Amino acid sequence: MSKLSIFFAVCAVVCQSEALKLPDYITPCSRKDPNFNECALKHGREAIPRLLKGDPKYGVPVLDPMYVPEVSVEESGIKITARNFTIEGARNATLQDFRVDFDKLIVSIQFMAPQLDFRGKYELSGKLVSLPIIGKGDFNSTFRGLIAKYETQCNFTKKADGKTYLMPLDYEMEFEPEFVRIYFGNLFNGNKLLGDAMNSFIAENWRLVLDQIGKPAYRALGMIVHQILVQVANKVPYDELFSDTD
């Protein structure tokens, strides 16, 4: 059983939209190109550094560092909320794969991030890998050698301007980190002895810990990719996303 709620300031819903062309730093590919995926990967690699800096015209916020107001998860006996946190390091990630399934309207993107740093506020209570835990304060976490796979199901939507837009729906993430460090400050109402013991336990058992409470981190990371796709697809009509015209 898992309950996951996230709140992101995605402007897709509130921003007034007007059809735009692709930004000039994104070179479109042709849907008729038999090597479409290779073309998308090449041009995606070129565009990402620029996109991560944010592009207000397209509603893309600064994504490195990315600011996340709140993510929370309640799962297998623990409730954890992370607030006001940043994720830094996406600029060093390498795009490894970019695929579009035009029949099923599924977009899949794989990337490798050498290092991602999370830093912000947290609150948690419950049982972590069967140990009672409670805390509220600052946290930081570092993911190294992370391979991540993002996948989103899309749909078409017709807007008031009569044009058809691609609409990325929800997304799924798969992750394989080489090494993860997580540190929670002020555990057990600031009891240093208990807090240090718990942080050592977490350091030694990070894979188990991540299996239980990693979901909000994964959701938040996926949001970096998702925000780019949602915002661009919301501003640029479907046909304008490609170089072929029909």
Ligand SMILES: *[C@@H]1O[C@H](CO)[C@@H](O)[C@H](O)[C@H]1NC(C)=O
């Ligand atoms: C998060 O930041 C907002 C705005 O800076 C602030 O109002 C709020 O109190 C902060 N929340 C936490 C939990 O620190």
Ligand SMILES: *[C@@H]1O[C@H](CO)[C@@H](O)[C@H](O)[C@H]1NC(C)=O
């Ligand atoms: C990105 O990589 C450069 C060069 O290896 C390194 O100096 C820098 O600290 C990295 N930045 C982040 C945010 O990880």
Ligand SMILES: *[C@@H]1O[C@H](CO)[C@@H](O)[C@H](O)[C@H]1NC(C)=O
């Ligand atoms: C994480 O927080 C702890 C405690 O405040 C601190 O000792 C450590 O240097 C922090 N790590 C990073 C990468 O900021």
Ligand SMILES: *[C@@H]1O[C@H](CO)[C@@H](O)[C@H](O)[C@H]1NC(C)=O
């Ligand atoms: C996609 O849109 C169509 C028509 O609006 C709708 O019937 C269908 O349920 C949607 N598919 C998904 C996966 O949301």
